[in-house]
Amino acid sequence: MMNTTLKLLAQQLQLSISTVSRALKDHPDISTATKEKVHALANSLDYEPNAYAIQLRTQSSKIFGVIVPAISNLFYDSFIAAIEEESRKNGYALMILQSSNNTENELNNLKIFRQTRVSGVFACLSAHTQNLEVYEKMSNRDIPVVFFDIVPKDNKYTKVRMADERCAIIAAEKIIERGAKHVLAIFGDPALSISQKRKQAFQQFMEKYAPKTHCTYVNTHSSTEAEIAFDKHYSKTQKFDTVFAMTDEILIGVMKSIQVHNIKVPKDIGVISISNGFIPNLYHPTISYVETSGFELGKLAFVQMLANIKGGKTLTELTVDARFVEGKSM
Amino acid sequence: MMNTTLKLLAQQLQLSISTVSRALKDHPDISTATKEKVHALANSLDYEPNAYAIQLRTQSSKIFGVIVPAISNLFYDSFIAAIEEESRKNGYALMILQSSNNTENELNNLKIFRQTRVSGVFACLSAHTQNLEVYEKMSNRDIPVVFFDIVPKDNKYTKVRMADERCAIIAAEKIIERGAKHVLAIFGDPALSISQKRKQAFQQFMEKYAPKTHCTYVNTHSSTEAEIAFDKHYSKTQKFDTVFAMTDEILIGVMKSIQVHNIKVPKDIGVISISNGFIPNLYHPTISYVETSGFELGKLAFVQMLANIKGGKTLTELTVDARFVEGKSM
DNA sequence: TTAATATTTGCAAACGTTTGCGGTAAATTT
């Protein structure tokens, strides 16, 4: 089937292409009579403007690029859901690529985004990306970049992230409230700044406000590692009465071990984690957690992006606040 | 910063645009000397071909569209991961839109895909989409559509899906092997064909090969409903010894109740489900399940798409087979 | 009636590529 174009419409109506084009977008120059004729034919011929031609002509694409480490992730899921929703409302589409935490993929994805001339990029850095040159290249092309979650340290970038320190501190507060004597606190990959931040904030807070509480700190890279770590410390003579899991992944490992040992929560051991809520609610009793909402982060990122597009630069680091969600585990 | 284009390169090198274009893609007509010169300048000026111009000219976009009910879904996650991986390998990018199980959104998304002139669409129907006209429109535009998971009944479409009946039958087999006397089988939304298929296959198989086994069938719409249903039947005098959960969502509800009642698995009750494996492995003991791999489905869908693009039509319904993954719950 | 203004439409260039075809100069063959 032949593609309907402005040209075709123009021919059939004995009008010029420009008139048809203007009629279709309600340009005041065009008379109501012709407008109606044009619209009628366009509808009956199922005219759909060619996005590429428009973009070529107008040099703007109405597409946002998104880079996430992995789509299959509870947190990024909801982040994506949020910007997808907003994008639709604003007439943008989303192009989502995953880096799989691999710097090379990340570079490749950015290349695609440059070639596609996306209107903007939402980027979450791969775990070990150091070289930010590529992102400079985006800016040189006037493609705004909003970093989220895993963000660069440099302040010249626009970034939104969770209030990592606050999360950790809220958790610490709750642990102190509970009157914990001995805490096992499990954090993620020590190379990641998110782990560092959370651990540092947690540790400082505990030392300052509950110096007598004994804390054991552990770093793990996977839920299996977390399970093993929990198990190892659990078998020791000196038992802990509270466990803190920095992420869902860690919580999963911890809960595995808790189920294996048939530990009573919260009687024997209290549990608290940082999460978006899905995993903590899988268990009985439900796990108390400090909420980090990917959804809200997405909303925030989007307004930043829009601001960036409209009003030039907005070089700020915004954080979305955390709140405690009470389960039955503490 | 000025955008580097073929024109710019041509001017600087005192060559024609066509020569530059050809040099960049190793056309045999161009001498090695000029090729080198062109490549050198292109590199130093960071030339990136304008995708829109190319697409306008060549009428092909190297972008696939994907419609899923929700990105935040363990199953679709892995499906997307698979086609994303394949797409990258084949030089395609992905545009992912979610319908949120809403027919209107679905229509809108398809419109975007048409306007973007995607090379093809992977579509999972919304739960209650009946009218397939829009998809006809895609075909009219020579945009191949590969349906996955929730697919139309009509045989004129290309579709890939899980072997739903097989899944249910494998589960039934295992239940019979276990020597179950009384089974509680929980299925999803009865309006969905996937629920119907699985239930029908399961029921038929049980009636034929284990007529003495008493089965109770329930349909639920959410994990909370599943939890309540499990709870209700558990409190009855006539206890069941095995429970079958058709989806992860249902399994979550079941496990909630099992934890609440502190039921011993598999001693008191055996558990089996259909899943991609993430949720079943959260628990101890791990849950046995019939694996439905979104990842494999994605791979399959992609080869179908490629076949569709290259060799015209392939109007078949392919299914990816299921296999039993043994946990400790049966 | 003529000039001036308002209304409606069309022309043509531009966006950055790709590609069929034709042209020139050098290399090869007769």
Added chain:
DNA sequence: AAATTTACCGCAAACGTTTGCAAATATTAA
């Protein structure tokens, strides 16, 4: 030395839009 082939390269059209400007027509004012 003339004729033919080969190796390179450029011209120009096309893809489907948008948009500044000019042109044509209709309307109003003088």
